[in-house]
Amino acid sequence: MEVDEHLFRREAGRMVAALTHIFGVHNLAMAEDVVQDAFCRALEVWKFRGVPENPSAWLMATAKNRALDILRRERTAQTFAPELARLLQSEWTLAPTVQEIFKSNTIKDDQLRMMFSCCHPKLPEEAQVALILNILCGFSVDEIAAAFVSGHAAIEKRISRAKKVLAGSKRLFDVADARDFPERLAAVHRALYLLFNEGYHGASCESVVRAELCQEAMRLTTLLLEHPPAATPATHALSAMMCLHAARLPSRLDDSGNLASFLDQDRSRWDTRLINEGQKLLDHSATGSELTEYHIEAAIAATHCCAARAEDTDWGRIVWLYDKLMQLRPSPVIALNRAIAIAQHEGTERGLKEIYAIKNSDRLAAYPFYSAAIGELELRHGRREIACKYFRAALVQARSPMEKRFLQQRVAAAQRD
């Protein structure tokens, strides 16, 4: 039988979450070893006997049996999850307790607890994202390093430090804890947002890798939606934003596999199913009094999705939304996007004025699309030499061969008479 392409990776996150529930968060490494062991067994057995009827149940059962072995062997020498200590001690309760934890609903909760635990306030945001990718999405250090275009050593250090913090917390985050929940949920939103963005705007040149990051972020956000206390308007807005962005992923590359600039994208390639899904989620998010950046970003994406052609876009509304976003979460990247929208709405000259007026633009210095945006507007304005200069500057900063090809084309376009 055929197996899901990412079965092992998906199951890795589920198994680690369940096993950590049993072993206790201080035994995270033990949980990870059991998962690896289950994969090794699957690899050996399946290659001879074929994939079993229900592969994920097979993996879960293998992990569960291995966990039982360890618990029986080491329960006198080790402490496991403190809240289960008594149940794990007695042979009467051991197996039923473990059995219960491996039920799919419990595993879902445990994944949620793990996700909240990974967003520990002591951890910087980039460490939270790396940790989520490693523990819940089954990405190895090398795979994360490739996705972030970062070195193996740097990512390894980031993850092992983060794991120390996680293992040092007394227990997994309690999602029933009403007091700390809202604040931690906000941190989870932020981490999933960053994870998605890494896929959507990130530097990795492999579009497969990037699509996977987006998918993982969406999968984990869906877990939040399925858990009522976590399914807040902000969660709906975040999920809407992801759908509405992801819907447009297929048109980012043109037929020859080159980056297509947003205005030239083939909109017929947009995924209408995701657009509808995103629109529905956005409608759902419009309750309560809280307006988050996710609401606004989703609304911007929805406005783009509404336009059949680039020239049909309601740029006035987009500028207005970016103004709101600047009030809520000002950043040079948002200011840049706002300036681009103004150029569309009020003309190139106004747009350029806004771009040149961006505060902290030095923080955009390494971002190739800052220079590229100026180049684009200068070119439209007819100042070819200046445009060329900016495209060249952007070219130097290109983070992938794909970006390089795109910017080379722009340089050539500026030089054309």
Added chain:
Amino acid sequence: MSQFVFLYRNTMQAEQEFSRSPEEMQKSMQKWMAWMKDLAEKGHIKDHGNPLEPGGKVVKGKQKTITDGPYAESKDIVGGYTLVEAKDLAQAAELSKGCPIFEGGGMVEVRPVMKMDM
């Protein structure tokens, strides 16, 4: 057609597996399955065989002393076997070339099953 046994010999493979990511392990498994499927479709598989646990007991000598082993550290361990059918030894050896074990530095030992009929 004659029968042959493929003995899969691993050189520290176990430890290598242990440091691989879930994605890589799944890919490796899928390669094995694709190879086996291909052999089966061409009528070369007599018995898919079995994987073997890495450790067991070794019973040795006139004293029949029982020790633990073979150890995972030992250079090559038989990790499994498959019974195949091929025209001759040369073809059987050729068939083994598609085995993904070589990517991990392992080897396949191809041994003819001794013919019983005279």
